[in-house]
Amino acid sequence: MQKYADYIKRIEIDSLWSGHKHIVWDLDKKVNILSGINGEGKSTILNKVEKGLSPGGEFASHALRGVHLTVSPAEATWIRFDVIKSFDRPLMYAEIANKIEENGVNTDLDWQIYQLQRRYLDYQVNIGNRIISTLQSCAADAAAKAQKISEPKIKFQNLIDELFASTRKTLIRTKNEIRFLQTEEELTPYQLSSGEKQMLAILLTVLIEDNQHYILFMDEPEVSLHIEWQERLIDMILELNPNVQIILTTHSPAVIVNGWTDSVTEVSDITDQVEGKK
Structure with missing residues (x-):
């Protein structure tokens, strides 16, 4: 083992x-x-x-x-472990770019987010199954335990909405993949600014490790x-996963x-x- x-x-x-x-x-x-x-x-x-x-x-x-x-x-x-690379350079691998260019994936950060989206779907299935199992246990505190399982995801969504409020972007919480609403326009994460992509990649990486010990x-x-995001960065990471x-x-x-x-x-x-x- x-x-x-x-x-x-x-x-x-x-x-x-x-x-x-x-x-x-x-x-x-x-x-x-x-x-x-x-x-x-x-x-x-x-x-x-x-x-x-x-x-x-x-x-x-x-x-x-x-x-x-x-x-x-x-x-x-x-x-x-996870590794965050910070430079939003154009993709250098033509074969990768050709496979996913229709999704708007053009930079290293886009590619990181593209891969994180797949892991995010797995994470949601995992916590969904745990919530169902907890509720079906019929324990006296089942509802409270089920709510606790969903808390990190809700905390992540609230943090992103707070951070992106100045550009009037909010997460669409009814979708399985990461999507944003800006006024009445739906945006993919690849349409965000470099700073927004960077913060999304960091916090999403932390979330999907699902409170496990990791580096x-x-x-x-x-x-x-x-600058304000820099000042809050470490605290936000530890808030999402105190075991990191x-x-x-x-x-x-x-x-x-x-x-x-x-x-x-x-x-x-x-x-x-x-x-x-x-």
């Missing part, structure tokens, strides 16, 4: 950048923010960890591709986000302003020159 980790306790990377540096990063179980000047290696560290995991989240007990993870519980050999990697998630461990890189002071200063680690503080390593 697969044993999944609740969170990562330590990341070690051997001989980063052609053997010149060694990374040892002790992590908090909730929020971890990596900061540093351009070119210091923030994104490289996250990419190394991501590539050290199999697509399903399995990781070796020994260093794989120079990456060693210490997790809790210690006997776990799998990690649930959310984010590389400069503040790109395209309004956040590992992110950022250049923005706004991301940490709401009480997350102590969660910031400088790249230079976790880096040793191999030559000078004890």
